Structures are given as C-alpha cells and as structure tokens.
Amino acid sequence: MAEIIQAEGKQKGGKKKAKKFSTHIDMTPMVDLMCLLITFFMLTTAFSKPKAMEITMPEKDDNTVKEAPKIAADRTINILVSGNDKIYYYFGVADPKLPLPQLVSTNYSKDGIRKMLLQRNKLVFKAVYELKQKVTKGEEVLSDTALTRRIKELKKTVDPKAPIILIKADEKAKYKNLVDIIDEMAICTVANYAVVDISDLEKQMIAGTAVSAPAK
Amino acid sequence: MTPMVDLFALLLTFFMLTTSFRPTEAVVVDTPSSISEKVSPEKDVITILVGKDDKVFLNFDNGKDTSKLIRKEVLKKIAEQFNLKFTDKELKTFSTWASFGMPADKLKAWINTADSKDREKFNVGIPTDSTDNQLNLWVRFIRLQNPNADVAIKGDSDADFKTVKHVMDILQDNKVNKFNLTTNLMKDEAKLEE
Numbered sequence: 001m002a003e004i005i006q007a008e009g010k011q012k013g014g015k016k017k018a019k020k021f022s023t024h025i026d027m028t029p030m031v032d033l034m035c036l037l038i039t040f041f042m043l044t045t046a047f048s049k050p051k052a053m054e055i056t057m058p059e060k061d062d063n064t065v066k067e068a069p070k071i072a073a074d075r076t077i078n079i080l081v082s083g084n085d086k087i088y089y090y091f092g093v094a095d096p097k098l099p100l101p102q103l104v105s106t107n108y109s110k111d112g113i114r115k116m117l118l119q120r121n122k123l124v125f126k127a128v129y130e131l132k133q134k135v136t137k138g139e140e141v142l143s144d145t146a147l148t149r150r151i152k153e154l155k156k157t158v159d160p161k162a163p164i165i166l167i168k169a170d171e172k173a174k175y176k177n178l179v180d181i182i183d184e185m186a187i188c189t190v191a192n193y194a195v196v197d198i199s200d201l202e203k204q205m206i207a208g209t210a211v212s213a214p215a216k
Numbered sequence: 217m218t219p220m221v222d223l224f225a226l227l228l229t230f231f232m233l234t235t236s237f238r239p240t241e242a243v244v245v246d247t248p249s250s251i252s253e254k255v256s257p258e259k260d261v262i263t264i265l266v267g268k269d270d271k272v273f274l275n276f277d278n279g280k281d282t283s284k285l286i287r288k289e290v291l292k293k294i295a296e297q298f299n300l301k302f303t304d305k306e307l308k309t310f311s312t313w314a315s316f317g318m319p320a321d322k323l324k325a326w327i328n329t330a331d332s333k334d335r336e337k338f339n340v341g342i343p344t345d346s347t348d349n350q351l352n353l354w355v356r357f358i359r360l361q362n363p364n365a366d367v368a369i370k371g372d373s374d375a376d377f378k379t380v381k382h383v384m385d386i387l388q389d390n391k392v393n394k395f396n397l398t399t400n401l402m403k404d405e406a407k408l409e410e
Binding site for chain 1: 217220221224225227228231232234235236247248249250251252253254255256257258266368370371372373374375376377378379380381384385388389391393394395396397398399400401404405406
C-alpha cells in the first residue's frame, strides 16, 4: 500500500544532484482502518459492568405445617407496594379481629418512605454511618471484608428494638418498585427485612374497603 | 498527521485491551438502578430475563468446566421430555448460543434459522403457566447438571412484579433461594437530620 513518491531529480545545467527519495508514506488508508476499528470497539464495549443486589428468600417447604414466625408487633413496619408508584406503610399487624392500623400513603422520594425508615432505624444508621466516616477519614483502617463484617455486627447489636420491615407487593406493582424499596433498605441500613406475600386484608386496606373488627 | 495517528493508535490499543463484549440478548432489558456495588456474576450463572412485556427468557452457560457442555446435556434432556430429536450439529450450535425464549417445540426451527433477524421472530417467551411450565423444566434440568450455578434475575423496570414473583416461585420450587437481581449502579446516600 505504501507509495513511495520518487522525486525525480532534474538535471540542470550539467549540475549533478544526488537523487532524492522522499520517505513519506501515504498513511491515509491506515488511519482510515484505525478509525474504523476504534469506532467498532467503542460501540461494542460494555463499560459499566452490570451490578446485582442479592436477596435471599425464606425457604419454601410444603411438607411442614406453616406457622408464621413470631415477631414483635411494635417493631414491625409493613410496607405495601402498589401500582402507579404508590406506596403505603403501617405499623404493627393487620388482624381482622383487631381494629385496623392506620395506613399511611407516601412516596419513594427522600422525604417519603426514607424519612420514616431513617427515623425508626436511627441508632443503627448512625452507628454504621460513623464507622464508614471513620474509614473514609482514615481514622480506622479496615479492609472491605472486615468493614462488611463490622457493619453486620453493628446491625445485629446496636439496637435491640430496630425495626423489622415486611415488604408486600400486590399484583399491580412493577418490578422497579420492588427493587426501589429493597434498595431503600440498603440505603437506610435496615438490618431485618423480608419480601412476603400480601394478604387479602391488606389488599382491601389499599383499596380502602377494609372493614375492621366485626362486631359480635 | 503523525500526532493524530499516534493518538488513534493509543485509543485503539486502549479499547482493544479494555473491551469486554456486550453479550447479545434475546430481548432488550432496561434494568432498574440500585446502590449495590456488587458485580453481577458473569460465569457459571443462570440468567432469567424478564422483558417489558412480561415475556420470560433464559440464558445459561456451560459452567465452570466448559468441556462438560452443560447446555448440550440440558437440551438433550429437554428433547427427551418433549419427544424431540436434535442432530449433533444442532446440539452443538445450541451450546454456543446465548439467551432464548420460545416453547420447546419451536427450538429446532430456531436453531436451524441462519439469519439472526429471522431468529428474533421466534423469541416469544418461555411458557411459565402452571399447565405448561417449561421454565420449571429448564431450571430443573440445568440445576441437575450444574447445581452450583448462581441465579440472576434480570428484569425490566416496567415488568410486572407478578411475573417476577412467579419466576421466583418457580426458582424456589427448584430450591434456589438466593437471587441476584441485576441492576444499574446509581449512587445515593441518606443523611440524618440532626
């Protein structure tokens, strides 16, 4: 491909000039090719590797008699996720035999569900936040695995009354909503949360048709 | 000219070295974002894709030891189940491809379609309803062949929770209780108001 342009030495007046060869190589095709390759690699490269959040679901076992694990009602926060990006929460339990808890409607913004979660999870969040600050400032040197272990410990030990969150999504909810709310748990460093099935009563509560305490 | 060529050469080298090719997937999935920084598993993984329109697609690789050709073995099992016959060539072709989503009886036609544009037409999703739960069979056979594979669910933001929940139920029936939900990284931090 390289083209060597030969400058023809003109002979004038009997003067003899040494023949000069230009050493320029035509690089245009090479540049073209490089351009093409760069474009190709730029377009096919996947820069941001996909991330993943891990969730572990309670094991399903159809052979044993199911009994809901007993958890303290005063620590429980139920988050109901519904369609149209609507989200509700209530404290305690919804039992048809008891008066209905108050359902609060909120949203996914900073002042919505996060505010409530942070308030309830203040102690744990503060402890984890301070630890992280110390590490970033260099006051404490911890490896990544050690840090995760320490955070895990803090989540377990700091607040014996830390909230237990039950996430329940109905049929209208989008997958994004589920990811968002689980993500919110990670942001607020909630130690105990689970994705569980929604009950009929809770569906009625969302629809606003729930009836409380049937009078005997 | 020379500086430009130098620059090009540099860029080219950079891209060549950093490239990891984007895998071709049967459906475009726009994943939701989260703060999770854990990198999604890339090898030895069963990926279940849930598209915008709630169609379910499946991808699985040949495992840690690629010489075992798990994809081939799984397809053989599926063929047995549905009374299908695959030639050796078809099995081999299948083992080199990635995600797919079609009823089992369409697999043969899909494998034998050379044009990738035409192949896309076959991607109608794997049946998951309780009368014809083919996804369940696939997952079971893959789990039998490769019990240690991670499971990733790559769902579209707009997919229904119901579909994803159904997929999770199928997985749990096959004793998978740990899922990786594939997401994009988006930093977000909470602050306490004092």
